[in-house]
Amino acid sequence: MNIVEKYGGTSVGTIEQIQDIALHAKHMKEQGHNLVIVASAMGKTTNKLIELAHSVTNNPNKRELDSLLSTGEQQTITLLAIAMNSIGVDAISLTGYQAGFLTSKHHSRALIKDIDTTTIQSHLDQGKVVVVAGFQGATEYGDITTLGRGGSDTTAVAIAAKLGYQCHIFTDVDGVYTIDPRLYTRAKKLKSISYEEMMQMACLGAGVLETRSVELASKYNVPLFLGKALETDLEKGTWIMHKELEDMPITGLSVKDDYAIMRFMHLPNDGVYLGKLFKMISDLNINLDTISQQLDDEGLANFTLYCSEEQSNQIMEHASKEYPVHQMLGYIKLSLVGLGISTHSGIASKVLNILSENGIKYYMITSSEISISLTIEKKDKVKAVQALGKAFDL
Amino acid sequence: MNIVEKYGGTSVGTIEQIQDIALHAKHMKEQGHNLVIVASAMGKTTNKLIELAHSVTNNPNKRELDSLLSTGEQQTITLLAIAMNSIGVDAISLTGYQAGFLTSKHHSRALIKDIDTTTIQSHLDQGKVVVVAGFQGATEYGDITTLGRGGSDTTAVAIAAKLGYQCHIFTDVDGVYTIDPRLYTRAKKLKSISYEEMMQMACLGAGVLETRSVELASKYNVPLFLGKALETDLEKGTWIMHKELEDMPITGLSVKDDYAIMRFMHLPNDGVYLGKLFKMISDLNINLDTISQQLDDEGLANFTLYCSEEQSNQIMEHASKEYPVHQMLGYIKLSLVGLGISTHSGIASKVLNILSENGIKYYMITSSEISISLTIEKKDKVKAVQALGKAFDL
Numbered sequence: 167m168n169i170v171e172k173y174g175g176t177s178v179g180t181i182e183q184i185q186d187i188a189l190h191a192k193h194m195k196e197q198g199h200n201l202v203i204v205a206s207a208m209g210k211t212t213n214k215l216i217e218l219a220h221s222v223t224n225n226p227n228k229r230e231l232d233s234l235l236s237t238g239e240q241q242t243i244t245l246l247a248i249a250m251n252s253i254g255v256d257a258i259s260l261t262g263y264q265a266g267f268l269t270s271k272h273h274s275r276a277l278i279k280d281i282d283t284t285t286i287q288s289h290l291d292q293g294k295v296v297v298v299a300g301f302q303g304a305t306e307y308g309d310i311t312t313l314g315r316g317g318s319d320t321t322a323v324a325i326a327a328k329l330g331y332q333c334h335i336f337t338d339v340d341g342v343y344t345i346d347p348r349l350y351t352r353a354k355k356l357k358s359i360s361y362e363e364m365m366q367m368a369c370l371g372a373g374v375l376e377t378r379s380v381e382l383a384s385k386y387n388v389p390l391f392l393g394k395a396l397e398t399d400l401e402k403g404t405w406i407m408h409k410e411l412e413d414m415p416i417t418g419l420s421v422k423d424d425y426a427i428m429r430f431m432h433l434p435n436d437g438v439y440l441g442k443l444f445k446m447i448s449d450l451n452i453n454l455d456t457i458s459q460q461l462d463d464e465g466l467a468n469f470t471l472y473c474s475e476e477q478s479n480q481i482m483e484h485a486s487k488e489y490p491v492h493q494m495l496g497y498i499k500l501s502l503v504g505l506g507i508s509t510h511s512g513i514a515s516k517v518l519n520i521l522s523e524n525g526i527k528y529y530m531i532t533s534s535e536i537s538i539s540l541t542i543e544k545k546d547k548v549k550a551v552q553a554l555g556k557a558f559d560l
Numbered sequence: 561m562n563i564v565e566k567y568g569g570t571s572v573g574t575i576e577q578i579q580d581i582a583l584h585a586k587h588m589k590e591q592g593h594n595l596v597i598v599a600s601a602m603g604k605t606t607n608k609l610i611e612l613a614h615s616v617t618n619n620p621n622k623r624e625l626d627s628l629l630s631t632g633e634q635q636t637i638t639l640l641a642i643a644m645n646s647i648g649v650d651a652i653s654l655t656g657y658q659a660g661f662l663t664s665k666h667h668s669r670a671l672i673k674d675i676d677t678t679t680i681q682s683h684l685d686q687g688k689v690v691v692v693a694g695f696q697g698a699t700e701y702g703d704i705t706t707l708g709r710g711g712s713d714t715t716a717v718a719i720a721a722k723l724g725y726q727c728h729i730f731t732d733v734d735g736v737y738t739i740d741p742r743l744y745t746r747a748k749k750l751k752s753i754s755y756e757e758m759m760q761m762a763c764l765g766a767g768v769l770e771t772r773s774v775e776l777a778s779k780y781n782v783p784l785f786l787g788k789a790l791e792t793d794l795e796k797g798t799w800i801m802h803k804e805l806e807d808m809p810i811t812g813l814s815v816k817d818d819y820a821i822m823r824f825m826h827l828p829n830d831g832v833y834l835g836k837l838f839k840m841i842s843d844l845n846i847n848l849d850t851i852s853q854q855l856d857d858e859g860l861a862n863f864t865l866y867c868s869e870e871q872s873n874q875i876m877e878h879a880s881k882e883y884p885v886h887q888m889l890g891y892i893k894l895s896l897v898g899l900g901i902s903t904h905s906g907i908a909s910k911v912l913n914i915l916s917e918n919g920i921k922y923y924m925i926t927s928s929e930i931s932i933s934l935t936i937e938k939k940d941k942v943k944a945v946q947a948l949g950k951a952f953d954l
Contacts (some may be wrong), residue, residue: 248621308658
């Protein structure tokens, strides 16, 4: 088989783990597989480098920060290649730049424009394991960039797409569950899930894979496997792939913790005034989850914004002097995901009935083709997860 | 002025030092200088990375080790550029590769083949401070290489040579002294010294600058300044430059500690047998300092080798089983350096007289055009330094 394997920070946190991956690579080569390995920075290295930059200034130059952060993955890949070579596995490390990752100039959140896979391919042709630094690339001028959140997953999927390889994402969980097993012990591990459902789960806080990499896999039809690091039994994880509509209307339930509701009350309904408010929010780099607006009897605008607690704190810091805003904390967002939602009628009403029966208040309901999300109080989290998990057989 | 400044590991060991260098750069730019800064890895970073690689295997792949080590300087230069930008100094970091350093393929001791200074020059033309990673480059295939010992000094001098800039090497000592001031408190700081004398001092253990960078400076006529980090008064350090013969026959005295004498006794005078011995020594990557050979009455060869204690231990480990070898420890090598030595007669005899008067035994004397070296016992070190320092007014 032709495989791109990706190891996240917790899977390469120690020298022992790096040596274990080298042994695994040896085993894979002995079985005749072609292997590309994508790795993140070891453990908390990236956070430590960010702290170091912030000890110089609160607002480090983004080009320089990217080049600083890129050293984290470079250290992992060279150590992996050293470990492999030391046990007789012919391996070579490539930084994002060396691997041919051409990106846009948006430092800290660059987009992959193309990958020139000549170098990767030539080393694969020589039978080498190619170890590529995740999360990074370079502009056409050779400036080092990073891909932002979940970047290493994107690196792996992009290489797999370009080479026509499978992509195995190894992490510290052993697959995708219908519900986070820490919340609902009877949650089931999914043998497979569609790209679309996985993207919704990712968007809505399942936290195993970033949307961006799933989207890319879907676009280029890359078979994506998610499993526990060094698990070679591909029956044990979850495959993410193109799927037809299934009987089970709800595939999973995901929870986004630390949710906040922000109420802006009695604002003049004036485009310039409101425009300024929303520009301030977008300048904070905040993508609001949901905005609802009502005009009151006097023609004044009331806005309710839903976002993470952290983002709501940022908004409070910048907006509370100028705008009449009220912050409400202690909420979570709970989402049911499934290809069946749009075609099975009555799911929304079933959800609301269950919540009512259990005395759970809900504050905002939004839905898409394949998901329904509800904002509820944090204290009701366990009760809601148990009730919905049972009702939809998750 | 057009200046390349180089800061070693001890000068960039902390965030405070990095911020101080940024302030200094601001000051230099305000005075209208064009400035390139070359930096080493912070403090003991390089050693820590070597340890990390050695925790994987005793014999890490050299290509990978070079790429691993190069992250050390990359971290320093990005932090320096972040610090400069944060106080309004337009600055950009460049890794060896980005700066156009094309090297040979000899990993861990690559030679600079050329520098394509297009990128450096274009940023200088835009008024930026260009911060370049010392010690590193890349092959024509984009593989990252390191330049080996003293590599950052070489980086700085090479850029200065190519751009026609001055080169200021900043370190934790404030200049070149006639004798190490820790040995001889009355030692004088030299305002200037010739390239040739400095090379001899470097070779013979003065430990302030590697020979290689001085040689390069000499070849390309780069004015070289050596001083304490952040010292802006260029009267306070030492200039290394082309000089005419001077009155003072001896410019300096340097000491190489922990010297060993190795005696191979009564070896058959047989080319194959002796060839094997010297091949073993060269395989250990040891450049012997001095070898002397005598044939005894029976036609057997006696060799005396002079080298560092560490190297002598390596030789003992590999040779003592096969060869009759006797290790003598507890010596030092003391060298007098000066352009005048070759033209002033009687210096050697003056030196030997002084040693005899002070009851100091010497074991080996070698001389070059501009130096005389003697091996003496460690216990005589202070006495010899004081006596010679006084006699030659150092």
